[in-house]
Amino acid sequence: MFNKVVLVGNLTRDIELRYIQSGTAVGSAGMAVNRKFSVNGEKRDETCFIDITFFGRQAEIANQYLNKGSKVLIEGRLKFDTWQDQNGQNRSKHSVVVENMEMLGGQQNQGGFNRDSEPNYNSGYPNNRSNSYQREDNGGYGREFNQNNRYQQNSNYNQKQQVEEPYQEKVPEIDLDADIKYDSKPSKSNFNDSSEDEIPF
Numbered sequence: 477m478f479n480k481v482v483l484v485g486n487l488t489r490d491i492e493l494r495y496i497q498s499g500t501a502v503g504s505a506g507m508a509v510n511r512k513f514s515v516n517g518e519k520r521d522e523t524c525f526i527d528i529t530f531f532g533r534q535a536e537i538a539n540q541y542l543n544k545g546s547k548v549l550i551e552g553r554l555k556f557d558t559w560q561d562q563n564g565q566n567r568s569k570h571s572v573v574v575e576n577m578e579m580l581g582g583q584q585n586q587g588g589f590n591r592d593s594e595p596n597y598n599s600g601y602p603n604n605r606s607n608s609y610q611r612e613d614n615g616g617y618g619r620e621f622n623q624n625n626r627y628q629q630n631s632n633y634n635q636k637q638q639v640e641e642p643y644q645e646k647v648p649e650i651d652l653d654a655d656i657k658y659d660s661k662p663s664k665s666n667f668n669d670s671s672e673d674e675i676p677f
Contacts, residue, residue, distance in 0.1 A: 479553045480553065481554050487548065491542055493536070508525055510523050550578075552573045554571075557570070
C-alpha cells in the first residue's frame, strides 16, 4: 500500500534528541500546518498539529539546525502510535516518520544554517554526506593530478616540437666576386683605323 505524506509548516517546539540502545539517534518535534480557505466570502484559517519523528543522522542535523518556529518541508509516512498513560488508559495518535526534509526560510529561522550550502537532508544523508566528503578529499588529489598532467603535457609538447622542427640545411656562402675574372685587356674594336683591309683566310 502507498503511504506518503508531504507537509509544509513550522515547528511548535525544539527538537528533542535521544539515543536508543542501538545507538541510533531519534529526534521528536511538533509541527503546525496552516490551511487558508473561504466560507461565504469569509476567510478562515485551519491549523493542524502533528508530531514528527526523525531518525539517524537526520535527527542530529535537525537538532543542530532546527528550533521552534523553523519553517520546514517534510516528506514521510503516516504512523499510528498506541500507548498507555499513567492511569493505564489506552491512548493513540497519528504521527509522521520523516524520510526527507528540506529547510525553508532565512537564517533567522534556521539558527544560522545556510540553505545554499546544504539544501536537503534525507534518509540517505550518510551516503550523500560521505560522497560530499569524498569529493572534497579527491579535490586536492585532482588538482595535483591536473597540475602534473599539465606539466607532462607541456613537456611532451616541447619534446614533440623539438623533434618536428624542420631541418635547416646550412648553405655555404658563395663569393660571386671571386669567381668572376675580369679581362684587363680592352676589347678589340670592330672598326680598324688602318686604311688597309684585312682579308681573313
